[in-house]
Amino acid sequence: QKEVEQNSGPLSVPEGAIASLNCTYSDRGSQSFFWYRQYSGKSPELIMFIYSNGDKEDGRFTAQLNKASQYVSLLIRDSQPSDSATYLCAVNFRYNAGNMLTFGGGTRLMVKP
Amino acid sequence: DTEVTQTPKHLVMGMTNKKSLKCEQHMGHRAMYWYKQKAKKPPELMFVYSYEKLSINESVPSRFSPECPNSSLLNLHLHALQPEDSALYLCASSQEAPPITDTQYFGPGTRLTVL
Numbered sequence: 251q252k253e254v255e256q257n258s259g260p261l262s263v264p265e266g267a268i269a270s271l272n273c274t275y276s277d278r279g280s281q282s283f284f285w286y287r288q289y290s291g292k293s294p295e296l297i298m299f300i301y302s303n304g305d306k307e308d309g310r311f312t313a314q315l316n317k318a319s320q321y322v323s324l325l326i327r328d329s330q331p332s333d334s335a336t337y338l339c340a341v342n343f344r345y346n347a348g349n350m351l352t353f354g355g356g357t358r359l360m361v362k363p
Numbered sequence: 364d365t366e367v368t369q370t371p372k373h374l375v376m377g378m379t380n381k382k383s384l385k386c387e388q389h390m391g392h393r394a395m396y397w398y399k400q401k402a403k404k405p406p407e408l409m410f411v412y413s414y415e416k417l418s419i420n421e422s423v424p425s426r427f428s429p430e431c432p433n434s435s436l437l438n439l440h441l442h443a444l445q446p447e448d449s450a451l452y453l454c455a456s457s458q459e460a461p462p463i464t465d466t467q468y469f470g471p472g473t474r475l476t477v478l
Contacts, residue, residue, distance in 0.1 A: 282465045293453055293469045294406065338405055342465040350419065351396075351467055353405035 252277045254341050256354035264362055269326040271357050273339030276320070283315055284340040285324045287333075288356070294338055298324065329361045366390070367470035369454050375476045378444060384473045386437040386454030393459035395437040396467060397429060400451040412437060413459060444477045451475075 253276040263269045271285075282301050286294035300306045300313040300322070312325040322341075326333055339354040367388045376382050386395065394413045398406035411419035412431040426448075428440040437454055451474055455467040 284466070286469075291474075293451075293472045296466060296468065299466055344465060350411075351408065351465075353407075355405055 252352045254339055254352050254354035256339050256357045258355055259358040260360050261357055262360045263329050267329050269329045269359055271324040271337050273322045273354050274320055275341045280341045280343050282342040283322045286338040288336045288338055331361050331363050334359055334361045367454055367456055367468055369470040369473050371473060373474045377478050381442045384439040384452055386470055387435055388456040389435055392456035393434055394457045396455040397439050398453040400453055406453055446477050449475055449477045
């Protein structure tokens with residue numbers, strides 16, 4: 251059973267602060283890792299993906315991967331009220347038949363002005 | 364362009380109705396997916412098509428019937444649904460031709476209500 255765990259939150263941070271979102275996964279064979287943002291009533295929107303251990307930065311977002319600890323995180327710098335959403339961690343395992351993306355339960359982020 | 368489109372945006376149907384959800388992408392992706400998402404829950408995978416062939420069926424009840432007419436289109440045929448099937452139905456696609464990436468792009472979803 252492949253599991254992806256996230257703290258459901260809500261995580262509340264003041265505007266301008268750094269928001270830190272964490273995710274752990276159970277399957278050591280997992281190969282790629284994604285962060286999606288989902289606003290209420292909307293579909294998931296890709297924020298970042300990461301394949302290799304270490305940090306990957308894209309604008310205000312930094313994804314961190316530690317495969318030995320089976321841990322993925324997302325840092326959001328200079329948080330804005332528009333960042334308030336649910337953040338879904340997703341872990342992919344590639345079979346011969348195709349990709350299997352398993353989602354965590356999501357962390358609800360609230361950025362207060 | 365990373366656009367996946369879905370129609371209709373909203374659908375209300377009775378338990379005896381037959382309806383279809385449609386999904387389209389023009390990114391040249393050869394893998395397409397159907398997910399179901401209930402309120403305050405993550406998306407759950409239903410079906411995976413790879414090169415127009417059904418490759419993964421996550422033990423979905425037969426009242427949901429997927430179809431992939433060509434590499435750009437994905438349908439989900441609905442028949443004799445139950446009220447508990449009410450949810451947001453999401454379509455996604457990903458590239459399968461080299462360079463292979465696993466990134467899935469989601470459509471806006473169809474909000475389904477079964478009365």
